[in-house]
Amino acid sequence: MRRSVSIFAITVLAVLICAACPTARADSSKPAAIYKAKCAVCHDHPVGRIPSRSTIKTLPAHEVVYALTFGVMQPQGLGLSVQEIAALATFLTGKSSTPGPQPNPHANMCANSGGPISLDGPQWNGWGRDVENSRFQPDPGFSAADIPKLKVKWVFAYPGPLVGSQPTIVGGRVFVATTTGLVYSLNAQTGCTYWTFQAASEIRSALSVGELHTSTGRIVAVFGADLMKANAYAIDAATGKLIWKTKVDPHPLARITGSPAYYKNRLYVPTSSQEEGFGAMSTYPCCTARGSVVALDASTGKILWTSYPIQQKPKPFKKTSTGVQMYGPAGGSIWSAPTIDTKRHLIYVGTGDSFTDVPTKATDAIVAMDLETGRIKWIFQATKNDNYLFGCNVPGKGICPDPVGPDFDFGSSPLLHTEPDGTQVILAGQKSGIVYELDPENGRLLWKKQVGPGSMGGGVVWAIAANADSAFVPIAYQADSSLTALQISDGATIWHDPAPKGDCSWGKQGCSGAESAAVSVVPGAVFSGAADGHLRAYSTKDGSVLWDFDTAAKTYQAVNGVPAKGGTLGTEGPTIANGIVYVNSGEGRFNGHRGNALIAFSVDGK
Secondary structure, three states: OOOOOOHHHHHHHHHHHHHHOOOOOOOOOOHHHHHHHHOHHHHOOOOOOOOOHHHHOOOOHHHHHHHHHOOOOHHHHOOOOHHHHHHHHHHHHOOOOOOOOOOOOOOOEOOOOOOOOOOOOOOEOOOOOOOOOOOEOOOOOOOHHHHHHEEEEEEEEOOOOOOOOOOEEEOOEEEEEOOOOEEEEEEOOOOOEEEEEEOOOOOOOOOEEEEOOOOOOOEEEEEEEOOOOOEEEEEEOOOOOEEEEEEOOOOOOEEOOOOOEEEOOEEEEEEEEOHHHHOOOOOOOOOOOEOEEEEEEOOOOOEEEEEOOOOOOOEEEEEOOOOOEEEEOOEOOOOOOOEEEOOOOEEEEEOOOEOOOOOOOOOOEEEEEEOOOOOEEEEEEOOOOOEOOOOOOOOOOOOOOOOOOOOOOOOOOOEEEEOOOOOEEEEEEOOOOEEEEEOOOOOOEEEEEEOOOOOOOOOOOOOOEEOOOEEEEEEOOOOOOEEEEEEOOOOOEEEEEEOOOOOOOOOOOOOOOOOOOOOEEEOOEEEEEOOOOEEEEEEOOOOOEEEEEEOOOOEEEOOOOOEEEOOOOOOOOOEEEOOEEEEEEOOOOOOOOOOOEEEEEEEOOO
């Protein structure tokens, strides 16, 4: 999901936009000629979010290489040799394209295989810990009184320029995936490596672990991967061996950013799209991508059903002033993990904005689908006519929709909450800064609360959390970030804590205190990461800070043999199990500072 203003995010999205620019092969291997043939039309005339040459020059060269090879720059990198990509990166940045020391995937291997994996012990499985996406750990293995004593237990260094996916903890193992497509199984106590698996491209989703409903009782780890390929994978959780791989969406710009949900031998995969990045182009026939949920048989990878919140197929509806055919409706990307309602046999998802000005009721919405068939039961649309493409500040310009909306996606997963009396409600946070409570039976609005300012890069971005009676809502608006506790019964504010001013150990550039990362809650405390690299624990009672650790303050010597650097906490939230708090530090994809550290904390570091 693309949500803020980092140079790296702008660059990779803009070069994706350039994939629609002229792509003639350069007649010379010289980087200047390659640049002129492939990207000059965009970067020499930047509009909207397309960065200028001077902006690109501030990037480390190896990040440009990574994005051209593995990331969203792949369309531009196609047909270029390794040498040409390296030369182009050096030409654009003025720096060497050789990255710093990279960890050997086979370094720090565990002394044994770890034995059978149990699904019964302490765990944080998948994105939200449970299928309701509560992000509540009722038995963290420490008390709230112990939290001020949390210290670093071990640090793992990810390969590549950025941290990986949110850690999953099951059976005494940590399952993580990387921006280079490498999946690791680590020992949860020491960080040693049991096995690795290489996927074809970057992985954004958290892994889910479950048992196949077969006579073998095989334990599998499932995830979504492959930028602009939209593949789902199942691998053996004990060995890392591939079981199956399935392409879930044929659209050329489809991707998987949200974490698939695993339930009763089915995998429910959300799909999103990079098509939103083509708004600055006047020649692209936009738009035909629709977000979807795809249900797979977890044993075989067979597609059982596909459900599109936007049920109408895109059709030609108008031409631009230059004669380019436009299509719609489109959009409604599902950026986040689906939520499972086991009582009603439903699945809930939040959708993003519309890419066109063809009306649709399924964007910026919470959508309920039947678990068995994918049939849509109800749709609650929070913001109508939110038509948005990158670079579209002027309605009707190029392929831009008219009107242009505020880009108020639901990037945060819906949260299914059970109150003490057994009543169930859905809580949903939106980038508008509004939290909604809905009736899961029919999507009826029960209450809504404006918690903070909304914006394209602000509001509720990634995830809220809830305990028995309170919801905890992070707001990422740059100038007015905060963490708020709401009473679930009626939406009343229990406490509101403005985020501390950004205190970045790397300096002022890209420094912000924005709280866009997912939050996680334990009895007595809620953990929230900020863009300045600080991970804090707040009292659930009054919002006072119980613990504050600057994850970016120093370079760590990682257990896998190379330095690990922290940075922004911007997307994934901390995961907590068996007395340990795990957090990725350096998610500078969208804002702030990049790093490659997975940090494990425990009481007194023991």
